[in-house]
Amino acid sequence: MKKQLTLQERAQKFSLKNAVGYALQDGTNTLGALLVSYVTFYATDSLYLSAVSIGMVLAFSRVFDGITDLLAGALIDRTRTRWGKARPFVLVGFLYWVSVVAIFSTPERFSDIGKLIWIFVTYNLCNAVFNTLIGVSKGVLLKRTTVSDSARIKTLTMTSLLVSLAAIVIAVVLPLLIAKNNTPGGWRMLAIGFAVIGCISTAITFFCCVEFTEDELVELGLEKAGQGKETKLSFRDYGRAIIKNKYMVIYVAQYAVAMLAMGLFNGAGTYYYSTNLGDLTLMSAVSMVSFLSYPLYPIYPKIIAKIGPINFTRATFLIGAIGFAARAMVGNNLVLLCVSSFFAGFLLTGINLVGQEITIQCMDYSYLKNGIRAEGIYMALTGFTYKAAMGVSSAIMGFLLGIANYDGAQSVQPTSAHIMINLMFNIIPAVVGVLMFFTFKSIRVGEENQKLRAALQAEEE
Incomplete structure (x- = not known):
């Protein structure tokens, strides 16, 4: 019969389940980021848009992307649910992958201006909104699912190694896939295939990474009962x-x-x-x-x-x-x-x-x-x-x-x-x-x- 761990033992123990969930989230985000990094090539060589125009669209998008980080951080600090503070934002991964598919499903019947507007909206939803929420929340998720310093270091090391290896493999394979699918329909199917993998990984991460409750954190001495100023802070605070x-x-x-x-x-x-x-x-x-x-x-x-x-x-x-x-x-x-x-x-x-x-x-x-x-x-x-x-x-x-x-x-x-x-x-x-x-x-x-x-x-x- 499996021994039931005490709260203190569970807090100090390295959890392979948590580490796998965390690594999967980071890995599939890397997968999505690598695919989205080809949006300029997709726009110029598949949709036949001007390189200058798509460059301007992405430049404006990056300015917006930087601002949303701070808004996402404030939103996460104000979040309190039965699933915890950061875990609900794992589910944003589903919306992220929908937006990735949307980017590479730009309607061919649209005019060039219409296509640029479509890419601007979907790219910003993907990067500046959904990916930002995932990126900002993942550190909070790690903190609240893995409270031991040594266990966090092991999780981060495992994640870094797996993501690095995955990034190298993807960087080699992705150009080959793109070469065979460099049409609007081909890009759409490629994005859908990646999205299926991403959505499965998102579901696994959500079920693997379970936060310690507020009461458990208080019992472990990591929180003080009744002290929750973070929900009332303004940006000035x-x-x-x-x-x-x-x-x-x-x-x-x-x-x-x-x-x-x-x-x-x-x-x-x-x-x-x-x-x-x-x-x-x-x-x-x-x-x-x-x-x-x-x-x-x-x-x-x-x-x-x-x-x-x-x-x-x-x-x-x-x-x-x-x-x-x-x-x-x-x-x-x-x-x-x-x-x-x-x-x-x-x-x-x-x-x-x-x-x-x-x-x-x-x-x-x-x-x-x-x-x-x-x-x-x-x-x-x-x-x-x-x-x-x-x-x-x-x-x-x-x-x-x-x-x-x-x-x-x-x-x-x-x-x-x-x-x-x-x-x-x-x-x-x-x-x-x-x-x-x-x-x-x-x-x-x-x-x-x-x-x-x-x-x-x-x-x-």
Whole structure:
């Protein structure tokens, strides 16, 4: 007969069911995002719309997308149902997949203006509304289904590994499927096929990920009975709560810098291999070395448990910085390029793995310090920061290429363009990695939370 776990045992135990549900949600969202990323190609090569017009539609959509993060966070913080705070938003996944199908079902009989309006509406419903609600709520879902720090780290590590592997497989298979289905009807059937997988995964996630109740959280000492200020907060209150949370302010600032660096080296990659090294095919070969880091994922939770999430993140920043600095000097030597790129790949490993855990600890700090439980808005803030950083990095890259006199119409680029591309792809990320190594240690939120919890328990006794 299976032993019935006590509440304390259940709270500390790693739940494979929760982890699978959480990973499925993240994985299928990645599946949808990859498909939706082809909307420009679908619009120009299947619907025969102007590249400029569809580009303008998507540009306006991204502005709207950033704003909705904060609205979604406030909505989640005000939600209280018998299913919990974040779990109801898992069901938004069904609406998300309906909107994905709608994007790729643009009526052919519409005029070009009508098609652009259809794509604008469905794309914004998909990304700015439904995907934002899912993205902001998933961190709150993790926090309320997995209350143990160590169990959350294991869940995040498992999710990151599975999603990374799935993304690589999808990135290989999807172009082949598109090549065979590049007609309006073909795109529609492709989207429906993906939606079936997505809806099944959404249902599994909803039934696997069950939140601890408010009473259970109180019994575990994670909530204080009758303290629920989060349902009454205005946006001004949210702003004050975040400003008073020094660790969240520091983390968001550092996260923004890290994401700016990521946007630059991701955007500059094609330029570096085609212009500086003169061989774009090297990019595919070098990208394969990322597979070599995957066997390390199972040991990451043990390392994090030993040295803590902050020190783990600092270590990966430093290793990555060394890799980027080395790659700036190796030229097109394939062996050295692969070795340096392998180490460069560690730059964001830490923040990608434990970023949500740090955000959750910042949520707890706000509650323990000020009695304010603002969960959704904290996840929304990191989501907004990411989107803003990606937009700003694109603008910065365009500006830097411009002042370096890069001209895509020319077969040979000036030395200034080569230097600038190397700066964006290697030097800036290396400098950011070193900067993060020294500054990230200021986020002592885990230690501070332990002191606050100890003081709270002493008061109750």
